[in-house]
Amino acid sequence: xxxxxxxxxxxxxxxxxxxxxxxxxxxxxxxxxxxxxxxxxxxxxxxxxxxxxxxxxxxxxxxxxxxxxxxxxxxxxxxxxxxxxxxxxxxxxxxxxxxxxxxxxxxxxxxxxxxxxxxxxxxxxxxxxxxxxxxxxxxxxxxxxxxxxxxxxxxxxxxxxxxxxxxxxxxxxxxxxxxxxxxxxxxxxxxxxxxxxxxxxxxxxxxxxxxxxxxxx
Amino acid sequence: xxxxxxxxxxxxxxxxxxxxxxxxxxxxxxxxxxxxxxxxxxxxxxxxxxxxxxxxxxxxxxxxxxxxxxxxxxxxxxxxxxxxxxxxxxxxxxxxxxxxxxxxxxxxxxxxxxxxxxxxxxxxxxxxxxxxxxxxxxxxxxxxxxxxxxxxxxxxx
Numbered sequence: 001x002x003x004x005x006x007x008x009x010x011x012x013x014x015x016x017x018x019x020x021x022x023x024x025x026x027x028x029x030x031x032x033x034x035x036x037x038x039x040x041x042x043x044x045x046x047x048x049x050x051x052x053x054x055x056x057x058x059x060x061x062x063x064x065x066x067x068x069x070x071x072x073x074x075x076x077x078x079x080x081x082x083x084x085x086x087x088x089x090x091x092x093x094x095x096x097x098x099x100x101x102x103x104x105x106x107x108x109x110x111x112x113x114x115x116x117x118x119x120x121x122x123x124x125x126x127x128x129x130x131x132x133x134x135x136x137x138x139x140x141x142x143x144x145x146x147x148x149x150x151x152x153x154x155x156x157x158x159x160x161x162x163x164x165x166x167x168x169x170x171x172x173x174x175x176x177x178x179x180x181x182x183x184x185x186x187x188x189x190x191x192x193x194x195x196x197x198x199x200x201x202x203x204x205x206x207x208x209x210x211x212x213x214x215x216x217x
Numbered sequence: 218x219x220x221x222x223x224x225x226x227x228x229x230x231x232x233x234x235x236x237x238x239x240x241x242x243x244x245x246x247x248x249x250x251x252x253x254x255x256x257x258x259x260x261x262x263x264x265x266x267x268x269x270x271x272x273x274x275x276x277x278x279x280x281x282x283x284x285x286x287x288x289x290x291x292x293x294x295x296x297x298x299x300x301x302x303x304x305x306x307x308x309x310x311x312x313x314x315x316x317x318x319x320x321x322x323x324x325x326x327x328x329x330x331x332x333x334x335x336x337x338x339x340x341x342x343x344x345x346x347x348x349x350x351x352x353x354x355x356x357x358x359x360x361x362x363x364x365x366x367x368x369x370x371x372x373x374x
Contacts, residue, residue, distance in 0.1 A: 135285060145289065
């Protein structure tokens with residue numbers, strides 16, 4: 001019996017500790033974290049552009065960190081719905097001519113600037129020339145500076161030009177993170193852990209009273 | 218003649234508690250009242266300090282945003298979460314204060330029963346019995362006064 005109780009207490013403590021750790025690691029799931037090279041032809045045909053698909057469910061968003069630090073490179077990032085992308089892909093439309101880009105919020109972090117709303121803006125395209133970094137949040141649409149959650153299938157597209165003459169490559173880095181089940185798992189694990197601990201304590205107390213033959217009064 | 222056995226209820230037993238059992242009633246009653254009283258104080262302290270906690274959490278949120286740990290939308294979401302928790306920290310007072318009040322009243326009823334048992338016990342000296350009766354009356358007055366003339370109110374912004 002004592003061994004069982006010790007195991008129960010141990011399991012509940014593990015669950016309580018594991019909850020916040022899982023919450024931290026699964027809060028955002030990394031879909032993409034890599035450097036890309038795409039051709040300058042991406043500027044004239046969406047089929048040659050870098051395209052990364054993802055699906056959003058209700059109350060879910062993606063965070064995109066888009067950066068480039070290469071001379072002569074101009075890289076553009078847009079987000080399309082899957083339907084619009086498929087249509088443009090079939091017609092080999094130049095990415096710059098596609099209508100129906102989705103709006104997102106990009107943030108510019110300025111330490112000490114208390115006008116936090118002023119550091120975030122909605123837009124449907126982010127361009128980097130030679131060097132730059134953008135922190136983008138996307139959930140399907142925007143309303144002013146706020147995200148509007150619209151579940152669906154979307155595609156991140158990056159295309160651009162290289163004015164270097166011989167080199168026709170576009171170099172850029174992308175990190176795409178999607179909301180994970182971290183918060184839900186954290187709450188669940190802590191609840192189960194605490195519940196198990198309380199139940200074990202009650203069980204031990206009742207067993208002790210039974211064993212010693214003592215009532216409460 | 219047939220004898221009919223009647224089982225005594227707890228109410229029949231109450232005034233007949235022996236000295237030891239009455240003392241146990243008083244001690245357990247006090248213990249229950251102290252535990253629930255502590256719960257009451259913690260609950261009130263959490264509610265009173267909710268705005269200080271919210272200020273701290275807001276500042277942490279702002280610094281995390283400035284550091285680029287998350288974007289504006291995450292900042293707004295966290296801000297709403299802080300507001301929700303602050304309101305709950307205020308409102309939990311109503312729930313826990315009422316639970317604590319019930320607990321304290323139960324504890325005090327144990328004490329009254331114990332003191333009344335002292336008062337009706339003819340093996341105890343007269344003065345102790347009188348004092349026990351007065352204490353039981355005072356505790357009863359306290360329960361009735363707090364139940365009827367004090368309410369629990371919090372403002373959730």
